[in-house]
Amino acid sequence: MDLTLTPDQASFQDEVRTWLRAHVPTERLASPGTPEGLEQHRSWERTMFEAGLAAVHWPREHGGRGLGPIETSIFYDEYLAAGAPDRLNRLALGLAGPTLIECGDEAQRERWLSNMLSCDEIWCQGFSEPGAGSDLASLRTRGVVDGDRLRVDGQKIWTSHSQFADWIFALVRTDPEAPKHRGITFVMIDRHSPGVDVRPIRQMNHSSSFAEVYFDDVEVPLENVVGELNDGWRVAMVALTNERSSNLNTAAHFERLLGEVIDLVPPERRRDPRIAAEIGRFHEEIEAYRYLTLRTLTELSKGRRPGIQSSMGKLWWSEMQTRIHELGLEMLGDDAELLDPADAPGGFVHRYWLGRAAHIYAGSNEIQRNIIAERWLGLPKGR
Ligand SMILES: Cc1cc2nc3c(=O)[nH]c(=O)nc-3n(C[C@H](O)[C@H](O)[C@H](O)COP(=O)(O)OP(=O)(O)OC[C@H]3O[C@@H](n4cnc5c(N)ncnc54)[C@H](O)[C@@H]3O)c2cc1C
Known part of the structure; x- marks a missing residue:
């Protein structure tokens, strides 16, 4: 290297x-x-x-x-x-766009790509459902072919940005009789279509960064299907691989976060050797993470899939991120319980802590551990 x-x-x-x-x-x-x-x-x-x-x-x-x-x-x-x-528009630039470039047809690329770049149309990802998160292939939102359209009924959940998005790239079940990975279709749905109802989810940390999205007999032209009907699982895997490779959780991101937490250390604790040692250890961990991501980049630049390193990277950054915020909580002291997260200094620590979403999205940490255990350590498959 x-x-x-x-x-x-x-x-x-x-x-x-x-x-x-x-x-x-x-x-x-x-x-x-x-x-x-x-x-x-x-x-x-x-x-x-x-x-x-x-x-x-x-x-x-x-x-x-x-x-x-x-x-x-x-x-x-x-x-x-x-x-x-x-x-x-990160879901367009990182997921929907690269998926269209790889799996879409010329008319679809013509229709959507340029407005993604200019941000004239904002996109969200409609994959997860109440009964289909880690086990995504269990999704039940139905798409029934009716002439030259699909009629879509069902519900998505945790759909980030859907409150202001214009388009949803979604997975729907078009063949309920087929084995569960085979009867799925990847389709672009106009979020402003009649029958689409977006209901924001109010979070503990006062924000509403995602929503439930309901589809009630929503008509979608068949020309919005990316790839073939019932071939959506393959297209979804292209999207998810792009999600992993467009990871913005670089070492620079954590250096910035650590810097913001260091700013919260009260003057009387600046010389506390334990705090200094913890900060020093985070610098080391960020450096180790930098080398892990460089290995992944080397694999990608040689045209190889990063494989197990993506799972290791996800675990490393999400757990490090939580521990850096933990130090921030300690620095806030009693204020950590009372902060109004909207404007208080250190509110970002409070907001993160009430969600700790990084352990869940982009493939939950338990699922990453399963992947490492099965594919790398050769342990028996979990249920
Ligand atoms: C901030 C945030 C933004 C999101 N944005 C989007 C979005 O824009 N679009 C979208 O489609 N989805 C989005 N999601 C949803 C996300 O993809 C799912 O939450 C995730 O896939 C987990 O699914 P679930 O919530 O149904 O939990 P479940 O899959 O039900 O898991 C619940 C718990 O059980 C554990 N678990 C599940 N299966 C196993 C197993 N086999 N072995 C061991 N443990 C297991 C999980 O790790 C987790 O701790 C978002 C989530 C978050 C937190």
Whole structure:
């Protein structure tokens, strides 16, 4: 593994750093859940689009920069280090778009890709259902072919961004008689269609970052099916592989988080040797994680699937993230129980702690442990 950047990579890093320094908004953007915040985030996405930086990992012919995994990771390291906003249309840029590029047809790419890049249309992911999360193939939302359309009935849950999204890339069951992985179809559903009802879920941490989505006889043109009817599991796996490779949880992200937690250490505890040792250990863990991600990038840049390393990486970053927040909670002291998370300094620690969602999304940590146990350690398959 060669860790030095090539001259081209170094000059790209320079270009991105300079651009970000000049353009990243100095004020923190409002939540995209508010009309004001949504407009601010859209406007930031448009700025990125106009600079040709909306999706650097997409092929050039589809509006990207055609960059490989290493250059893409350089881009996001710089992006995070610059304190740039979360990507509003990340489900389009990271999942739906690359899936359309790989599995869609020309008309579909023409219809949707450009509006993903410009953020004129925002996307959400309709996979999970009340009885189908880790066991996704158990999903029951029905899609019945009726002439040139599908009629969709059922319910999705935990659908992030659905409150303001325009499109849902969804999995529906089109052949209930087939074995469960075979009767599924991947389809693009207009979120504004009659019969789509989005009901936000109010979380313990006061936010509402996801919703339940109900479909009541929603008509979807068959031309919105990606791949073939009943071939949706294969297409979904393409989407999920892209989700893992477009992971924004880089070492730079955790350095930024640790920096924010260090800012919460009260002056009288700055010389506490235990706190100093904990902070030192987090720096080491972040460094170890950096090398783990570099190994994954090496695999990806050689055209190989990262395999077990994605599971190890997911476990490593999510558990480290929780422990860094734990240190933040300790620093907040009694305030940690009383904070109004909307505006208090350190509110990000409180908000994270009430959800600890990182252990669940992108494949729960128990499922990652199963994968490591079965595929790497050769332990017997769990039930
Ligand atoms: C913040 C957040 C955002 C999300 N956004 C989206 C989204 O935009 N779109 C979408 O489709 N979904 C989304 N999800 C849903 C997410 O994909 C599911 O929550 C996840 O797949 C787990 O499914 P579940 O909630 O049904 O839990 P379950 O699968 O019911 O699991 C419950 C518990 O049992 C454990 N468990 C389950 N099976 C096993 C097993 N075989 N062995 C050991 N332990 C097991 C799990 O690890 C978990 O702890 C989001 C979730 C979160 C937290």
